[in-house]
Amino acid sequence: MCIFCKIVEKELPSNTVLENEEFMAFHDIYPKAPIHVLVIPKKHVESFHEVDSDTMAKMTPFIQEVARTLGVDKTGYRLVTNIGSDGGQEVLHLHFHLLGGGKLRWDHGHGDDPHKAL
Numbered sequence: 001m002c003i004f005c006k007i008v009e010k011e012l013p014s015n016t017v018l019e020n021e022e023f024m025a026f027h028d029i030y031p032k033a034p035i036h037v038l039v040i041p042k043k044h045v046e047s048f049h050e051v052d053s054d055t056m057a058k059m060t061p062f063i064q065e066v067a068r069t070l071g072v073d074k075t076g077y078r079l080v081t082n083i084g085s086d087g088g089q090e091v092l093h094l095h096f097h098l099l100g101g102g103k104l105r106w107d108h109g110h111g112d113d114p115h116k117a118l
């Protein structure tokens with residue numbers, strides 16, 4: 001069983017923000033922003049590339065509810081999902097990183113070499 005499935009089954013502890021029958025949101029153990037929450041479907045789906053549209057349709061309002069619960073819905077936040085090896089995905093259970101709690105840096109182009117992303 002993957003680590004996020006163990007969190008779903010409460011075999012591993014987590015600092016939960018919101019939960020319903022199908023989805024769960026909990027604080028990332030190594031936060032990369034003042035607010036860093038992971039949102040997952042409870043059923044094991046490897047990544048965004050494998051998720052079905054019905055699950056995504058239901059996940060969307062759940063993520064919006066998580067943002068409201070965290071109080072970042074008005075100020076803004078960033079939603080990121082890493083996919084596979086090149087995407088930098090380490091835990092192979094679909095999760096969206098919800099980052100916020102301050103103005104997040106974003107290196108908007110400005111003539112940067114695309115290969116600096118590597």
Ligand code: 5GP
Nearest residue numbers: 003014026027028029030082088089090091
């Ligand atoms: P990825 O690199 O797969 O997109 O992100 C995995 C995330 O899961 C990382 O940000 C990492 O800090 C977080 N993480 C890994 N193991 C645990 C854990 O056991 N509990 C929690 N809450 N977060 C974890």
Ligand code: ZN
Nearest residue numbers: 002005044093
């Ligand atoms: Zn899993």
